[in-house]
Amino acid sequence: MKKIILSVLVTLLYFNSFCQKDYIPDASNLKARQWFEDAKFGMFIHWGVYSILGDGEWVMQHQNITVENYEKLPAFFNPLKFNAKEWVKIAKDAGMKYITITSRHHDGFSMFDSKATEYSIVKSTPYKKDILKELAAECKKENIKLFFYYSLLDWNRDDYFPRGRTGNGIKGRKEGNWMNYINFMKAQLTELLTNYGEIGGIWFDGDWDKKTANWHYDEIYKLIHDLQPQCLIGNNHHEAVKKGEDFQMFEKDLPGKATQRFASKAEDIGTLPKEVCETINGSWGFNLQDNRHKSKRELIQYLISASGYGSNLLLNVGPMPNGEIQPKHIQSLREIGNWLNTNGETIYGTKAGSISPSKDMVSTQKGKTLYLHSLNKNNQTIFIPDFKENISVVKLFRTKEKLKFKKDSYGLLLKIPDHALDDIDTIIEITLK
Ligand code: GLC
Numbered sequence: 001m002k003k004i005i006l007s008v009l010v011t012l013l014y015f016n017s018f019c020q021k022d023y024i025p026d027a028s029n030l031k032a033r034q035w036f037e038d039a040k041f042g043m044f045i046h047w048g049v050y051s052i053l054g055d056g057e058w059v060m061q062h063q064n065i066t067v068e069n070y071e072k073l074p075a076f077f078n079p080l081k082f083n084a085k086e087w088v089k090i091a092k093d094a095g096m097k098y099i100t101i102t103s104r105h106h107d108g109f110s111m112f113d114s115k116a117t118e119y120s121i122v123k124s125t126p127y128k129k130d131i132l133k134e135l136a137a138e139c140k141k142e143n144i145k146l147f148f149y150y151s152l153l154d155w156n157r158d159d160y161f162p163r164g165r166t167g168n169g170i171k172g173r174k175e176g177n178w179m180n181y182i183n184f185m186k187a188q189l190t191e192l193l194t195n196y197g198e199i200g201g202i203w204f205d206g207d208w209d210k211k212t213a214n215w216h217y218d219e220i221y222k223l224i225h226d227l228q229p230q231c232l233i234g235n236n237h238h239e240a241v242k243k244g245e246d247f248q249m250f251e252k253d254l255p256g257k258a259t260q261r262f263a264s265k266a267e268d269i270g271t272l273p274k275e276v277c278e279t280i281n282g283s284w285g286f287n288l289q290d291n292r293h294k295s296k297r298e299l300i301q302y303l304i305s306a307s308g309y310g311s312n313l314l315l316n317v318g319p320m321p322n323g324e325i326q327p328k329h330i331q332s333l334r335e336i337g338n339w340l341n342t343n344g345e346t347i348y349g350t351k352a353g354s355i356s357p358s359k360d361m362v363s364t365q366k367g368k369t370l371y372l373h374s375l376n377k378n379n380q381t382i383f384i385p386d387f388k389e390n391i392s393v394v395k396l397f398r399t400k401e402k403l404k405f406k407k408d409s410y411g412l413l414l415k416i417p418d419h420a421l422d423d424i425d426t427i428i429e430i431t432l433k
Pocket of ligand 1: 046057058206212236251277284
């Protein structure tokens with residue numbers, strides 16, 4: 001009898017270790033999802049030894065830098081101007097509620113203290129400090145949630161083998177053992193979820209490098225949720241969400257827009273909280289020659305549009321090798337923050353509104369209040385076909401001035417007065433019955 005009980009127990013334990021398939025988020029996770037959906041705006045940070053070269057985070061592959069030569073970079077990484085307090089303040093002033101930072105990118109370099117490798121900011125740079133520790137402490141103090149980006153793809157470790165689609169021009173990559181690589185990732189993720197307090201989420205990237213690999217997600221996701229059940233898992237695999245994930249991400253695209261070659265298919269859009277990520281200029285990691293800064297109007301409208309699609313916006317900065325965020329990025333963030341100071345009520349805590357989003361108009365909604373965001377100043381007359389809900393009052397959001405409207409079986413018709421037309425966003429507040 002004892003034997004039977006024991007073997008049942010062992011079998012249960014065995015299956016349990018593979019059972020993120022049966023993942024049911026616990027109460028803390030559901031709460032974190034709700035928080036995430038309400039938060040709407042986060043800061044993405046791409047920072048690593050690649051920043052020194054000022055040519056983006058893919059520089060190792062783009063310039064085919066040999067492993068041996070790339071490994072010289074950490075010796076030059078001494079970001080004396082890094083100041084966690086300043087970064088968090090910049091994020092907060094922009095109206096951002098969380099920060100997602102690269103803990104390890106495709107170059108395989110760890111920006112935190114890790115016992116699993118010597119190739120880390122603490123062990124192989126003159127700076128020697130664990131920037132994630134400092135950031136975690138400051139975020140906690142300022143009530144900003146911290147998420148870690150973690151690359152599945154690795155151009156440095158021999159154990160990332162067989163190799164994937166990218167990095168094959170990099171000389172010096174050797175052969176190794178895949179299971180060792182999986183165990184290495186588990187060891188690092190355990191560190192990330194043990195040594196930095198409560199973590200908002202893990203943001204995986206690089207799945208697309210080896211579409212048929214066994215990434216052991218069942219075990220990895222379970223490990224994360226066992227260590228921190230509230231930790232939200234997202235994976236930039238550009239596919240429908242997999243069991244065990246807590247939010248869905250869209251790279252450089254509004255959900256369903258699919259303008260990028262790697263975009264998720266419209267049918268893959270699920271019901272989990274959503275997050276769109278985008279850059280302020282054209283690069284993730286610091287790029288000295290990138291002058292494609294988006295305008296204030298473009299950036300603010302992208303945040304509004306993301307909200308209209310029921311999604312967060314994770315907006316990227318690529319800090320410079322000295323540890324400072326680029327002044328132009330700081331300026332853009334301040335402008336967004338100023339806009340949110342006045343208009344944040346129509347963004348934070350909202351859901352996608354009932355009016356379907358388009359390029360010129362999106363809507364957000366909070367209970368009985370529907371916010372119509374008109375993003376094209378030339379559209380003074382607004383017509384929303386098939387508007388079914390009953391309206392009690394229509395106002396300009398900023399001045400609360402009442403607007404006349406006409407609603408019949410064809411739809412809702414209203415006219416924005418001249419003085420209210422705004423180049424970025426004219427917000428109309430519709431109270432429903
Ligand atoms: C892509 C890029 C990567 C970047 C990420 C951010 O996956 O490969 O460098 O970190 O997008 O969304």
